[in-house]
Amino acid sequence: MTALGAIRCVWLRHFDVYRKSLTYGIVTTFAEPLLYLFSFGFGLGSMIGTVKLSGVELTYRQFIFAGIAGQTLLFQAFFEAAYGSFVRMYYQRIFQAIAVTAITLSEVLWAEIIWDASKATFSASVVMMIGIVMGDFSRRGAILALPLCFAGATLFAALGLLVAAKSRTIEEISYPQYLLVFPMFLFCGVFFPLTMLPVYLQWLAWALPLTSIVSLMRTLTLGTPLQPQVFIVIIVWLAILVPWSRQAMSRRLIK
């Protein structure tokens, strides 16, 4: 068995659990983005009409679809990683069971992040597919956005794993959920252009990873101008969160 084989093996464990309860999986993975899409895209969208973003005129439905694709990455990856891995680590002790076989804890944690990220990417790609079917997204742009989705999902999965590692009880996951994840959801340009905010809040929003992910998503799928800083923000967050989350979880388990 190689390291990749070991990671695949643990990834398959998570995938099999997901596949076994497919109805649950479908409802939890797709219901939420679809609800937002219909409520904001069709409901609010018909009221607002168009949005001007860096000189590009978009229908509100186009604007919100790209935002919801980003938000889906955030929610699906963060919640699967935070709550899912907390349960797997704390209640089921799956990490501990696997890390004494031919698979190491390091590989178990890679599999965890990659699984959470895969699930979120899968979910976001369905949102983009709906965008294509509705005629709001360019097909080529949506395909180009897939690597971005995976990078973004990995970032939020690492954030979730870090939260799971640092939370003493499952209730404590609520703190970062309300103080970081929900503010990102509301203030990172998913629902309205950032220029509507006071300047200091714009700066704050640009420091958070979701803003860059949503911005790049709109560049790829809708052709809005590229903001070069998005790459720096995404890479820096990835470079911090992935090693930090893995180290924090190792430290929690290995005394």
Next chain:
Amino acid sequence: MVASEPPLIVRNLRKEYRVPGGQPLRAVDGISFEIQKGECFGLLGPNGAGKSTSMNCITGFYPATAGEIRLMGYDVFREPRKARQWLGVCSQEDTLDSDFTVFDQMIRYGTYFGRKPEMVKPRAQALLDRFGLSEKSADLVESLSGGMRRRLQVARALIADPEVLVLDEPTTGMDPEVRRVLWDIVGECRERNLAILLSTHYMEEAQRLCDRVAILHRGKILDCAPPQQLISRQIGEEMIEEEIRPGVRWKRPSNLEDVYLKLTGKRLENESER
């Protein structure tokens, strides 16, 4: 592996825990032993003696502060995959995967050793038969009783045909019947030439199952020998007379418990004198 090397070697194992803002806590303080094929080796000690810490280092889960652990000729810290290919572990905590049925659990665990599901199916079935769990094959773990769960955990440890079996307090909290079943199974594993490391705080269990016993106290091995030899050299062969209730005295043969109390009790006296 080196042809003559015993399946498990522990050399000068030391383990210190980080204590935030304080001195590191020394849980295991330089223990050494080897386990041969077909030998059951017992680590006997009270809670906090360092049994579980030692077990966690031996399985390569916790890094050792110092010392060496070799499993089937491989260093468990440097080459964990190669070393643990030969290892079966039943930890003290329940680590069964509640998302899978009893049978799928076995198969799934086999894949963690690189075994293809089709290859381990017959072995999984045979193990479940032997452990009296075949009727529960299709059930989820949560429907199992505590005794069944523990049996399943031992069965699962055997799925990849290990050469070394580590059992961390396998019978703690089990009723006498389950305990007896597990004892039989340990006996069978020994006959099939597995090297077994068993930790326990039950004297009777150690005396019955183990070819050699190490008495662990505050991270150190106080004495290590076959149970009978430990008894005769520490206590002697004579009968022990004790008062079991006020005014009621009886005589019984000395046992491991006496050795244990003598060794650890003496220790406590020495410390209180200081």
